[in-house]
């Protein structure tokens with residue numbers, strides 16, 4: 001695969017990709033290893049979410065990530081693991097070693113009876129065994145569904161049931177800063193409320209006491225057996241291009257997270273191509289993506305994209321502030337990281353910790369900086385550029401989504417123009433448009449509208465698991481013939497895109513997507529709660545905070561403080577700690593129209609503290625509730 005190296009080349013390549021997509025993608029796909037080549041590059045219909053890429057081809061993605069690199073790159077480090085505790089030694093796996101480990105775990109899964117097409121839920125913290133599990137699934141064609149280790153038992157149960165998963169991989173517990181997080185016991189609780197799981201594979205990491213169930217198999221014991229058999233070096237299973245590679249759940253504007261399904265070949269081509277071009281990765285460089293593998297960034301740009309390119313990917317077990325706010329900078333210094341990819345919320349939190357944490361840290365190995373997950377604000381962008389990049393490292397602000405599989409709008413580091421707080425230009429193959437509310441394309445500059453994509457791209461969402469209608473409804477129905485992102489954007493006079501935030505009822509809290517309806521559902525489970533409304537408000541570190549307005553039953557006699565505690569606890573149980581409201585106020589009424597619709601616009605203004613900008617309330621059933629809410633919010 002050839003890297004784009006000049007702006008002029010980008011322009012030529014981009015034009016080609018739009019005018020002759022089949023030819024363009026065929027050429028890129030030719031640099032991978034296929035068991036059988038495709039019949040058609042792009043087929044199917046875009047508007048009903050039935051685009052197919054490289055149809056008729058057969059491959060195994062892990063052979064492209066591992067086996068393919070063995071001859072030339074076998075002794076290079078593929079995965080570098082930095083532990084939570086800086087006094088513990090880091091670990092590394094060469095391509096050869098990673099290949100062997102993945103073959104072993106793949107054989108372990110076969111021994112358990114896992115078959116191609118089975119869904120496997122993975123609930124693990126950031127240890128190498130998580131990566132091995134993901135790749136072992138891909139090796140044998142099992143569909144992985146990784147669940148972020150911060151999600152609750154209820155969330156796990158919902159995801160296992162929705163995905164009809166038969167297998168679980170988990171571990172006794174994980175480390176995050178100074179906390180030990182129980183994982184196995186959370187899974188055990190989840191499994192009380194799911195369909196029957198056939199087997200669960202448990203990695204004993206911390207030697208915590210665990211309840212052993214009949215379904216449990218000990219990772220280390222099974223591994224010893226497989227290794228002793230000395231019969232595990234096997235080729236990857238033959239997978240069809242459009243076979244599902246994984247499911248990843250993400251929040252939307254309804255109460256129920258959707259299982260976004262990605263296919264194999266298109267996802268492979270896209271993550272590999274975008275990784276190489278956006279970060280301008282050069283052989284031998286150390287690349288550090290701080291995302292957790294429980295999110296799409298961890299899938300596409302910690303695991304798949306880098307390994308497809310034969311890169312060295314650094315995986316960090318811990319958190320940015322443990323043992324102190326200099327941890328990332330220590331890691332960059334220690335491992336001589338060249339490319340660093342993180343989220344604005346982390347940048348803001350480290351910026352607010354103070355520049356003293358940068359003292360004495362050698363960051364000169366850095367060449368490229370990346371940002372992902374939410375719009376980056378100017379202050380954070382400048383700090384990142386000056387203090388981390390020393391004004392020498394291009395910053396790529398990469399816009400994409402779980403559903404897009406990989407980066408869609410971003411500059412190519414040092415190659416295409418960059419502009420603070422702008423994601424800038426579409427990647428080759430991406431045709432973004434901005435639509436007004438009526439669905440007309442906005443061609444004027446600087447006018448904000450709804451960001452859509454007009455053409456299929458290889459790693460686009462294939463379906464929402466077991467509910468294709470929902471996929472069409474969510475992404476392809478708002479505007480006929482367009483994929484709708486749910487984001488607002490505008491374009492400057494040079495055609496550079498700037499993202500302005502979600503335009504639907506989805507919040508972005510510390511770079512995590514959370515649906516307001518999902519939080520409301522959780523709150524409404526609390527005894528004594530009658531109704532609730534949740535909105536986002538600007539938060540200095542998190543980007544957006546969660547603000548909940550809750551009506552309680554006056555006959556449910558709880559002290560306010562106890563009620564608030566019960567609500568917070570319920571949200572943690574139903575979703576996970578990441579969805580806990582930052583502010584909750586107990587109110588007697590919500591601003592509703594005569595038809596009963598909650599006027600969120602008003603609640604958003606109150607949450608933002610813009611009490612004088614509430615606007616017209618005359619259409620409300622009872623305008624006086626607004627004054628009551630404002631009085632409570634001011635307290």
Ligand code: WT7
Pocket residue numbers: 250296297371372373374375376397398399400401402403423485486487499500501502508511512513
């Ligand atoms: C939503 C997708 C993409 C991986 C991490 C999040 C927001 C993401 C940017 C960016 C402005 C961004 C959007 C998008 N977003 N990157 N560079 N600039 N906004 O994946 O959980 O699927 O969330 O994150 O609102 O729709 P996700």
